[in-house]
Amino acid sequence: MTLGTARTTVAYFSMEICLEQAIPTYSGGLGVLAGDTLRSAADLGVPLVAVTLLHRKGYFEQHLDATGQQSETPVSWKPEEVLDRLPERTSVTIEGREVHVTAWLYSVKGVRGHVVPVFLLDTNLPENSEWDRTLTDCLYGGDEHYRLCQEIVLGMGGAALLQELEYNGPVTYHLNEGHSALLTLQLIEQQLGARPRFELEDEDIAEVRKHCVFTTHTPVPAGHDKFGVDMVKSVLGDDRLALLELIGGVSDGYLNMTHLALHLTRFVNGVAMRHRDVSQAMFPSYNIKSITNGVHARTWAAPVFAALFDKHVPEWRKDNLYLRYVESIPLQEIRSTRAESKALLLREVEKRTGVQLDPAVMTIGFARRATPYKRADLIFSDIERLASIARNVGKIQLVFGGKAHPHDGGGKELIRRIFAADERLGGLVDVVYLENYEMALAATMVAGVDLWLNNPMKPLEASGTSGMKAAINGVPSFSVLDGWWVEGCVEGVTGWAIGDALPDGDGSRDVLDLYNKLERVILPMFYGLPFSYAEVMRSSIALNGSFFNTQRMVRQYVHNAYFPDRLATDVSVEETALL
Numbered sequence: 001m002t003l004g005t006a007r008t009t010v011a012y013f014s015m016e017i018c019l020e021q022a023i024p025t026y027s028g029g030l031g032v033l034a035g036d037t038l039r040s041a042a043d044l045g046v047p048l049v050a051v052t053l054l055h056r057k058g059y060f061e062q063h064l065d066a067t068g069q070q071s072e073t074p075v076s077w078k079p080e081e082v083l084d085r086l087p088e089r090t091s092v093t094i095e096g097r098e099v100h101v102t103a104w105l106y107s108v109k110g111v112r113g114h115v116v117p118v119f120l121l122d123t124n125l126p127e128n129s130e131w132d133r134t135l136t137d138c139l140y141g142g143d144e145h146y147r148l149c150q151e152i153v154l155g156m157g158g159a160a161l162l163q164e165l166e167y168n169g170p171v172t173y174h175l176n177e178g179h180s181a182l183l184t185l186q187l188i189e190q191q192l193g194a195r196p197r198f199e200l201e202d203e204d205i206a207e208v209r210k211h212c213v214f215t216t217h218t219p220v221p222a223g224h225d226k227f228g229v230d231m232v233k234s235v236l237g238d239d240r241l242a243l244l245e246l247i248g249g250v251s252d253g254y255l256n257m258t259h260l261a262l263h264l265t266r267f268v269n270g271v272a273m274r275h276r277d278v279s280q281a282m283f284p285s286y287n288i289k290s291i292t293n294g295v296h297a298r299t300w301a302a303p304v305f306a307a308l309f310d311k312h313v314p315e316w317r318k319d320n321l322y323l324r325y326v327e328s329i330p331l332q333e334i335r336s337t338r339a340e341s342k343a344l345l346l347r348e349v350e351k352r353t354g355v356q357l358d359p360a361v362m363t364i365g366f367a368r369r370a371t372p373y374k375r376a377d378l379i380f381s382d383i384e385r386l387a388s389i390a391r392n393v394g395k396i397q398l399v400f401g402g403k404a405h406p407h408d409g410g411g412k413e414l415i416r417r418i419f420a421a422d423e424r425l426g427g428l429v430d431v432v433y434l435e436n437y438e439m440a441l442a443a444t445m446v447a448g449v450d451l452w453l454n455n456p457m458k459p460l461e462a463s464g465t466s467g468m469k470a471a472i473n474g475v476p477s478f479s480v481l482d483g484w485w486v487e488g489c490v491e492g493v494t495g496w497a498i499g500d501a502l503p504d505g506d507g508s509r510d511v512l513d514l515y516n517k518l519e520r521v522i523l524p525m526f527y528g529l530p531f532s533y534a535e536v537m538r539s540s541i542a543l544n545g546s547f548f549n550t551q552r553m554v555r556q557y558v559h560n561a562y563f564p565d566r567l568a569t570d571v572s573v574e575e576t577a578l579l
């Protein structure tokens with residue numbers, strides 16, 4: 001395979017990418033989105049390459065004891081079994097040392113055979129110092145200093161490597177979150193060439209900006225990296241710190257990766273309409289657009305659902321819009337496919353925990369990163385109320401999953417509270433928590449439950465994607481009106497809203513509405529009007545599966561962000577498929 005090309009290329013930079021179950025180089029939603037983006041870019045034939053870090057020690061494997069206490073162990077995997085080592089080398093300068101960087105190649109193959117190459121950067125080379133060799137080991141591990149060094153490898157090393165690989169055509173750099181923003185520093189230095197720093201002109205900045213687009217992914221402060229200038233000075237040196245100040249990356253004594261990205265890119269977007277508004281209020285001096293996230297339909301449709309779609313709308317594999325016609329599949333077939341999918345989850349639950357759940361009972365799923373703002377235990381706010389609903393209206397069983405970041409004490413506490421709630425409910429409502437939530441388990445869970453629950457604190461959920469995976473499998477969402485659900489919720493048609501769209505400080509109004517709707521609307525329909533419930537299941541595929549996918553999302557990136565000015569006549573035959 002020849003890698004370099006003189007054609008236009010989009011270079012997609014992401015700190016984490018979920019490529020497949022056997023490659024643990026992601027922690028959660030951001031990485032899964034990145035992987036789904038690449039899968040759809042490959043399907044559509046977008047001329048795109050991706051850059052990330054190797055993460056030799058992965059994220060971590062989660063273990064939970066009988067009380068829900070989490071412990072972690074590194075994930076062992078062998079890059080040489082799933083990736084190809086490239087001969088090319090480049091280097092970055094860290095604290096005056098030259099740190100050598102090499103890369104591994106993974107190829108994402110699309111439905112029509114187009115390939116998206118992914119370069120996973122690696123500093124574990126004999127010519128590097130012991131410590132430098134660990135820089136590409138741990139995703140979100142170590143301290144701030146380690147993180148800054150990783151971001152130098154990703155942004156500056158990644159941009160340098162692409163040149164080594166001879167991507168010589170015009171490149172559009174896509175910063176998927178601010179972690180890779182230092183690539184703009186690399187581009188500015190190239191733009192300067194041999195000229196001294198003080199000769200940097202506004203036109204130089206404009207030239208770099210012309211080539212860069214940025215997606216911001218969260219309003220939560222921890223998602224926006226900042227590094228104290230003293231640290232930046234010791235790691236990158238006086239000259240580069242001065243250059244970062246000149247290009248607007250430094251404010252209030254910090255190198256702010258989000259500000260750097262905002263200032264050096266020509267297109268900035270949030271990941272849902274609501275998130276755009278929230279981001280616009282956070283960064284009023286920039287014009288922020290919206291491209292709502294999606295999921296890769298072929299990856300997240302359970303095999304039983306993929307077979308159902310193949311039978312009725314075989315075109316869905318190449319063109320996800322065909323999922324719209326799922327609306328004409330007979331309800332009985334939707335019901336029997338849902339039952340098969342549920343049986344697979346219940347078998348997995350029994351295998352992992354020994355607990356036998358009842359296939360006839362309303363099964364609610366909740367799985368995502370365990371962190372306080374996601375409020376995984378909201379449904380247990382009033383145990384008496386929940387118990388009385390289960391006793392009087394209809395039985396409920398709950399399946400949970402999700403890892404807490406090793407330093408997130410609040411997230412770990414949440415998991416323990418869920419275990420405790422199971423004790424308190426004393427068998428009236430069965431609660432299971434499945435360990436080690438990752439790609440394969442996520443796929444089984446989103447396809448296996450009857451209802452997908454999501455109740456984060458508004459407006460902190462930028463998009464959320466697990467509900468979209470559920471929708472593709474005919475699982476309605478029951479969610480607060482935040483992130484994608486503001487757009488995806490058609491009340492009683494694709495699922496149900498919890499509360500209204502206003503922020504709810506202490507969560508009390510959300511809790512009340514959650515119980516009320518479960519008691520008066522959802523459970524009565526599930527047990528009393530099973531064909532009405534099946535209509536909601538079917539509409540979640542037809543209305544939401546056909547829209548909240550990365551095929552639609554990548555097309556929007558192509559039209560609105562990557563090549564906004566191009567007409568069909570300007571692009572090669574290969575690229576025309578996109579327009």
Ligand SMILES: *Cc1c(COP(=O)(O)O)cnc(C)c1O
Pocket residue numbers: 027028029030032367368369437438439442443463464465466467469
């Ligand atoms: C989809 C997914 C997520 C993200 O889920 P959200 O609903 O966006 O929080 C996290 N982890 C895994 C393993 C996933 O598959």
